[in-house]
Amino acid sequence: MKEITRVDPARNAELEALEPLPSHYVDTSPFDPGEAERLTPEQERYFQASQWRIIWWRFRRHKLALISAIVLVFFYLCVPFAEPIAPYDPNTRDSHFLYAPPQPIHLFHEGSFVGPFVYAMTSEVDLETLQWVYKADTSTPHRLRFLCLGEEYTFWGLVKSRFHLVCPPKGSTMFLLGTDRLGRDVLSGLVHGARISLTVGLVGVAISIILGMFFGGIAGYLGGIVDSLIMRLIEILRSLPELPLWMALSAALPVTWSPLWIYFGITIILGLLDWPGLARAVRSKLLSLREEDYARAAVLMGAPPGRIIRRHLLPGFSSHIIASATLSIPTMILGETALSFLNLGLQRPAISWGVLLNEAQNITVVTIYPWLMAPVIPIIIVVLAFNFLGDGLRDAADPYKS
Structure with a gap:
């Protein structure tokens, strides 16, 4: 007897939206529980696809996010060259x-x-x-x-x-x-300034992800007094106004430091102040995932908490972490730009888009020499591109979104 599998037309509609199917592959007849038919090759490819491949198929449908990704690749090519x-x-x-x-x-x-x-x-x-x-x-x-x-x-x-x-x-x-x-040539400053302004977000987000996954994973998995202490710390940090806190910590950096150490100092400050939001998202997700059968099975097999969090729970929503991190990068870029604009961040000979905008603090100068506002254009483009890219990744990673 041949093996047969039932196919719901509603599932066919989702498959056609992700990866267009030829008309003769799609079953449009009313679903009858008594009837069944074999899966088509396109349907088998979808059901056998990995999570990341399905996310890629959904992401390709978000044209604005795809264009934003291409724009960001172009900007980041300026960093090493x-x-x-x-x-x-x-x-x-x-x-x-x-x-x-x-x-x-x-x-x-x-x-x-x-x-x-x-x-x-x-x-x-x-x-x-x-x-x-x-x-x-x-x-x-x-x-x-x-x-x-x-x-x-x-x-x-x-x-x-x-x-x-x-x-x-x-x-x-x-x-x-x-x-x-x-x-000094403004165009050359923009190209060199991209090296700091674009990388400060990546390094800061890397620090934020590490801290957010660590504290959020511990709070969500262990619960109890540990969860309460970490959540109170997160609430205290999130209650502080970001910009004044950035300014205070940046002003505390020694003036004798080299531009390279100032760069690392500002990056660490931005990363340390951005992790609470990600930690709360990780915690809430782990509170629900730790009750799943595969997590309980790992506990019964004697796996330590660290391995359960790292190998079983976090990979289940890693795509959501990537999307959240993508939306955090523009905040850090704007934070570095604001600090450098206020003379509390990087200064010459270090070059960033915020340092270049420092030349445009005087409204009279901007009125007479408007080209000094040129760094505003790449800042707006990069921030919008990251926001659109984050929206596309978030929609693609949502398992409930068709």
Whole structure:
């Protein structure tokens, strides 16, 4: 006798939503308990798929989250390759181009196609307004150089090199986003600033996940007095206002520390203050999972609590932890930006998007030189991308969402 399996049309609808099925695979007839039919190959593939594969199928349906993931990959590619991507060193000063406006890229000169080029700028001081005045010399185009040798740098502080993706034209400048009050290129600062602003969220979330899973796992599994003590600690930490606490702890960092140690100090501060939310989520989930049959079976077999939490309980909702952590990264990026903007975080020669925004504290300067607000654009894009990505992961990891 052939083996047969009943198939519910409602299940077929969920399968078609996750992975489109050919019409001849889907059973649309009314379900009759007395009837049964064999599973199709597509249905068997779904029922045999792992949890992570099903999450991936659901995540692909969230187009906005998928686009956000691509945008974040593009931004994070700038982290290891900031030196060759940036045309200048972010701390290099040019006294002849203070507050220089952005130089637009042109393709045509006097009706003829030349390729990507810029016009050279001449500068002079207006003695009446005491401001720099820049004029473009449109007589001669200066073509940009690609995959070229430019300003020397030390790649990751280890290897000296001069290779750049784009170099300024010989005999001209290339300030595509303008310069600041000391003549430093804003675009190069944005590229180098991504290294700190983007990684501070990842490192801080790693610390938060470790602490949140540790304390939340202990509170949820052991319960009793341990649960009460940890929950009271979490409530105290969550009752404190975040920004003033960040400011107080950042101001307590020694001023003699190097920029690298300041970076690690701020990262640890952000991670230590963000774990209570994740710990509460882990605790509530473990309170329900510890009563499941597989958890009780592990206890009866003599498994220690640490192994039960680590090998049996936490993997059951690891996808939810990843989604929650993704939504926490924008908070840490904004926290570092706010601290650096208020001169309580990183400072030059360290570069972050918050350090660059420190140049735009004066509203008069922003009104006259609006390109100093350029770091706001990548901050908004990254924060929105992480939020959309977190929403997509959360929906994909929800077992009750079709």
